[in-house]
Amino acid sequence: MNIAAVKERLALIEAGGEDSQHQPVTGIANVKKAYANGPASLPDADLPLFVNFVGPTRQVLNIGGMFFRESRIFNCRLYVTPVQSGIDGEAEGRVEPFLDSGMQQFMAHQALGDGEPADLIEGIFKIEYTGDSGIQVMRYAGTDYLGVEFRVAVDAISEITPAPFE
Secondary structure (H helix, E strand, O other), rough: OOOHHHHHHHHHHOOOOEEEOOOOOOOOOOOOEEOOOOOOOOOHHOOOEEEEEEEEEEEEEEEEOOOEEEEEEEEEEEEEEEEOOOOOOOOHHHHHHHHHHHHHHHOOOOOOOOOOOOOOOOEEEEEEEEOOOOOOEEEEEEEEEEEEEEEEEEEEEEEEOOOOOO
């Protein structure tokens, strides 16, 4: 599985941008930025934003010969606002709309497509939205934020080259 390509595509789906043909890809409403790789800090001006992390492998199956099916979780963390911002309940209220819009966006991209058939990531044949964390306090670079973590399982087919004399 090309982990870097999966994280880049998740970031495109989350925040929007352009596909390889310079056509617009619509992201989740009100998300300002998405990082495929974690930055050193999260600028308040860029919130709400996503940071994508590689999670655990769910399963690896031999599907014949040297071909394997790998299923891996990706943790897509949406940081919305610093904790203790605004009046009581205001910060949590900023996160709530993303619970539904995030789920809808991930469920709508069942092959991590960006709208161009030629842009499908090699080997990926399915993604499965596996749920979210609910609203929670998430620490990043020493700062606590309110946000939500979306979990996406990505299934891919890989060919393994055997070691000599195996």
